[in-house]
Amino acid sequence: xxxxxxxxxxxxxxxxxxxxxxxxxxKKLAQHSILREFExxxxxxxxxxxxxxxxxxxxxxxxxxxxxxxxxxFFIYQLGPGNACALSMxxxxxxxxxxxxxxxxxxxxxxxxxxxxxxxLMTGYKSWYYFVLETYRSRFEELLLVVDSIAFRSxxxxxxxxxxxxxxxxNNDEIAITHQQIATDLNSSREVVSRLLKKMEQRGMLRxxxxxxxxxx
Amino acid sequence: xxxxxxxxxxxxxxxxxxxxxxxxxxKKLAQHSILREFExxxxxxxxxxxxxxxxxxxxxxxxxxxxxxxxxxFFIYQLGPGNACALSMxxxxxxxxxxxxxxxxxxxxxxxxxxxxxxxLMTGYKSWYYFVLETYRSRFEELLLVVDSIAFRSxxxxxxxxxxxxxxxxNNDEIAITHQQIATDLNSSREVVSRLLKKMEQRGMLRxxxxxxxxxx
DNA sequence: GCCCTTACGTGACAAATATCACTGACGGGC
DNA sequence: GCCCGTCAGTGATATTTGTCACGTAAGGGC
Numbered sequence: 039x040x041x042x043x044x045x046x047x048x049x050x051x052x053x054x055x056x057x058x059x060x061x062x063x064x065k066k067l068a069q070h071s072i073l074r075e076f077e078x079x080x081x082x083x084x085x086x087x088x089x090x091x092x093x094x095x096x097x098x099x100x101x102x103x104x105x106x107x108x109x110x111x112f113f114i115y116q117l118g119p120g121n122a123c124a125l126s127m128x129x130x131x132x133x134x135x136x137x138x139x140x141x142x143x144x145x146x147x148x149x150x151x152x153x154x155x156x157x158x159l160m161t162g163y164k165s166w167y168y169f170v171l172e173t174y175r176s177r178f179e180e181l182l183l184v185v186d187s188i189a190f191r192s193x194x195x196x197x198x199x200x201x202x203x204x205x206x207x208x209n210n211d212e213i214a215i216t217h218q219q220i221a222t223d224l225n226s227s228r229e230v231v232s233r234l235l236k237k238m239e240q241r242g243m244l245r246x247x248x249x250x251x252x253x254x255x
Numbered sequence: 256x257x258x259x260x261x262x263x264x265x266x267x268x269x270x271x272x273x274x275x276x277x278x279x280x281x282k283k284l285a286q287h288s289i290l291r292e293f294e295x296x297x298x299x300x301x302x303x304x305x306x307x308x309x310x311x312x313x314x315x316x317x318x319x320x321x322x323x324x325x326x327x328x329f330f331i332y333q334l335g336p337g338n339a340c341a342l343s344m345x346x347x348x349x350x351x352x353x354x355x356x357x358x359x360x361x362x363x364x365x366x367x368x369x370x371x372x373x374x375x376l377m378t379g380y381k382s383w384y385y386f387v388l389e390t391y392r393s394r395f396e397e398l399l400l401v402v403d404s405i406a407f408r409s410x411x412x413x414x415x416x417x418x419x420x421x422x423x424x425x426n427n428d429e430i431a432i433t434h435q436q437i438a439t440d441l442n443s444s445r446e447v448v449s450r451l452l453k454k455m456e457q458r459g460m461l462r463x464x465x466x467x468x469x470x471x472x
Numbered sequence: 473g474c475c476c477t478t479a480c481g482t483g484a485c486a487a488a489t490a491t492c493a494c495t496g497a498c499g500g501g502c
Numbered sequence: 503g504c505c506c507g508t509c510a511g512t513g514a515t516a517t518t519t520g521t522c523a524c525g526t527a528a529g530g531g532c
Contacts (some may be wrong), residue, residue: 106401112406162382167377174391181398183323188405189329189442216479225406225518232480248479248528433509444490449510465498465509
């Protein structure tokens, strides 16, 4: 893809998924950003990595994980088109490291905005600074929900919440996932997840298949 | 206190605890903000409350709690002089509610900046927008640490972390607190906390007294 | 069709934490 | 100095979750 078409593609994506940006801002972004594709399961971020740009997701989906010192992962939230990674902004603005890892759950495209531009964007474009604040705010809220779920809720409630969330994100009653994957996301073990899912099936909340869970109510 | 002296007091506090603000900004804030005092244990924020201003803490300390539907509280972090409540900013900017409660742990003074001013401050004063972003960033990081502790750590590690944190915040090896209070903060039960503290005492990490815990190492 | 990998089911057991019931112990107010 | 409310210590037991050790089943490649 040459520069012209890349810029055109970025403009197009901005219009579709970031329509709140004013035209001036979109133009600026198109000129200075690049488009990047990630395959399914590809790592977008690694713990300890420095950022040179902020990512705006325009296609696909990305799961963010918090990682501890011995490599355990804990799923915190998922981003889709129209979202930006607050972490990449935070770390970008401070040139700091993160203890976060991010992985594409499906083929994903993102617009990479160089951090060098941040200052100019923040002060020059109101729709950008609103966007940044709103991004922070909503990620913060999501993080608080994560805290809620692990602080106050038991495994079965968390599992239910997780499934409902996936259902909403995928916009589909049928979730293609293994029990092991869920267990990893919830920082639990496969056996526990399997048992709880079985109970839910018995209560008629869902139907289990190999690699799929169909939510009924 | 009349208007003159109040403005002077605010200016003084800004200079001491928010020296990064440029003089123009400080002046603006002094003109439009009010100073408010809270007694020990007074509630600064209640879940579901709307905000009309952002708070800058200049004296004392404030504990923030996440609250669940049936009134359980979970301690998330503590603010001191020089800090601002990111939540009050977030909610302020969006006129949204919060499921957070905040309580003064000692007599506390805060500067209340009306949210109506936010837009003007953000676009007009670079040191303000830096401050806001930095506030978000650091609260976000703290929240991630909270997630870490409940996701990956067991009760004894969390307790240790909690005590170390208090020690640092109070700048004192002697912490005046009841086991019940700790248990509430960690969303555990008094007996569990008592037992773990006893074990730590046996290992020579601390010395227990009525209403006090003295950290040794 | 057979093999093999991956996913899932399940019982038995272990560990951490919560809960209950009670006791003692300290300290402020009278 | 006594009383009483609050705080802390402790054993017994329940619950939840994690771990181990299997067995079984489904589906893909040959």
